[in-house]
Amino acid sequence: MPKIIEMPKLSDTMTEGTLAKWTIKEGDAVEVGKPIADVETDKATMEYASPFEGKILKLIATPGVKVPLGSPLAVVLEEGEEAPANLDELIAKAQAAAAPAPKEEKAAGGAGAKKVAAPGPRLPSAPRPVSRAAASNVRVKASPLAKKIAAEKGVDLGSIEGTGPGGRIVRADVENAPVGGGSAGARVAATPAIRPTYGPEDERVPTSTMRNIIAERLLASKTQIPHFYLQVEIDATPLMDFRAHLNASAEKSGGVKYTVNDFILKSVIRAAQAQPAINAAWDGDAIVKFKSVGLSVAIAIDDGLVTPVIKQAEKKTLAEISAAVKDLAAKAKNKKLSPDDFAGGTITVSNLGAFGIDQFSAIINPPQAAILSIGSIRKVPVVNDKGAIVAGQRMWIGLSGDHRVVDGAVAATFLAEMRKLLENPALMLV
Structure with a gap:
């Protein structure tokens, strides 16, 4: 056969x-x-x-x-x-x-009940329709507090997608919903897309599966996650001097030669251990606090961006982190990444310093609560402790945080820990 x-x-x-x-x-x-x-x-x-x-x-x-x-x-x-x-x-x-079976929604009344087609998207300019719950006679699952807030705000519970267990509507869902309607994310998704006008000489390139998924997830991230952004300036001179010393020794002994990114990744891991509230995720009506650090490393490939994970990163030495990220980058370039390489990420690092970008704000990689954006190291004039203007090296690090999970003070403490480690790089070898 x-x-x-x-x-x-x-x-x-x-x-x-x-x-x-x-x-x-x-x-x-x-x-x-x-x-x-x-x-x-x-x-x-x-x-x-x-x-x-x-x-x-x-x-x-x-x-x-x-x-x-x-x-x-x-x-x-x-x-x-x-x-x-x-x-x-x-x-x-x-x-x-x-072949996938057609999607249908059963009305209340058991297996033999009449099937009701799922409602289509609602355009903002259309008259307000009957809610999904009313149309299908299905009881809305919502917490008592969510129902109370919905009544006070005039929010239609039937038009909200619940994020609680089993699709239950919780307080945050109602608070984030526009008055009289569903969630902000649903409204944005229902709005007709603005399409470009192009001529016969312009090229329209169909998008790949991965690019479509990237677009969907980034849209969901920016419309459903309340982002906030922090930036911190790092004195990179101690790091560059320390790295040069280590690499000079490695060249003589045949040891590991480190990149700036290796130290940055190590500082993220150590800072996440010092401030574990950053290593978490939103889960409807709860916050998941991860015991281990799964470091997602953003790697650019021809068709987009992949974020393979260094698992249990807190247990790895600087040399092991350096080897791990080089291995993942090689596998990404050669299309050898496996599904397991993407599992278990808890915080992401995106480094555009090699492309000459000084500073930027990255979009959170859901369901994580934070992403670090790493800029280039620049030689700039700085004021020293004696008030004199001298040559120095500076680097900007940004943090994009999910404000449902991470407070500003928590993120600021995390970045302060990163700065301490990068400005005293020998601490990362202890």
Whole structure:
């Protein structure tokens, strides 16, 4: 019986993948674990290894096409097996089995109740429609306090998406909702997009799966997370001198040579340990405080940005952090990142210093509560302790925080700890 290779689930949030390219052709022998294709997911382009051993009979999916999870990609025959006469029928059945069922919403009244179609998006200029709850006779799940605040503000609970357990509407959902309507994020999403006007000489390039997901998540982050921003200036001279001393010694002994980013990552980890409130996430009506630091490192690739994670970063030495980030960067460049490489992030670092950017404010990587934005090190005139103007080296570090989780004083304390460590880099080796 022929075996069907299906579109795999290569990330926890993946619903479909794009077959970037085949690395084999029809008639080729394949082995379990041998790469056969590059698949673009919502997080990165990854190699896909064959789950079966045999010979490729037919390649079904076309490169560049989006394929739902579980849909057939190729057909494999075992050694000595003949191609079946009903091959097209087998493929059609596999495609039908993988096709998603239409989304429907049941009305109250049990399994035999009449099904009610989910309501479409509401345009801001349209008359206010009946709420979802009223339309489908479904009881709204909300906390007593949320109901009280909704009544006082004139907010329609039926138009709010709950963020509490099981979709329950909590106080924060109501407080963040516009008067008389649903959540701010839902309103923004329902607003028709402003489309560009372009001519015959302009190029319209279809976006990849990963770019679409990046767009969706960044929009959700900026519309649903109350960002606040802090900036701190660092005296980078001690860091640069210390790094030069270490690297000179390493060159003689064959040891590890460090980048500025290695020290920055180490300072983030140590500061997160000193101020653990920053290493947290919003969870509806609760805050999750992470015991371990999962350091997400933003790495630019051709089609966007990926954020693989250094797990249990607090247990790693400076040398181990340096090796880990180099390994992740190489895997990202060669499309070797695995789903496990993206799991467990609790705080993100985005460094644009190498691109000559002095300072910037990054968008939070949900569901995390903070992201650090690292600028370049510049030689500038500074005033020393004696009041004289001398040459110095300065670097700006920014923090974007989720104000539901992190207060300004907490973020300021965290940045102060980072500054102390970077201006006294020997402390990071203790």
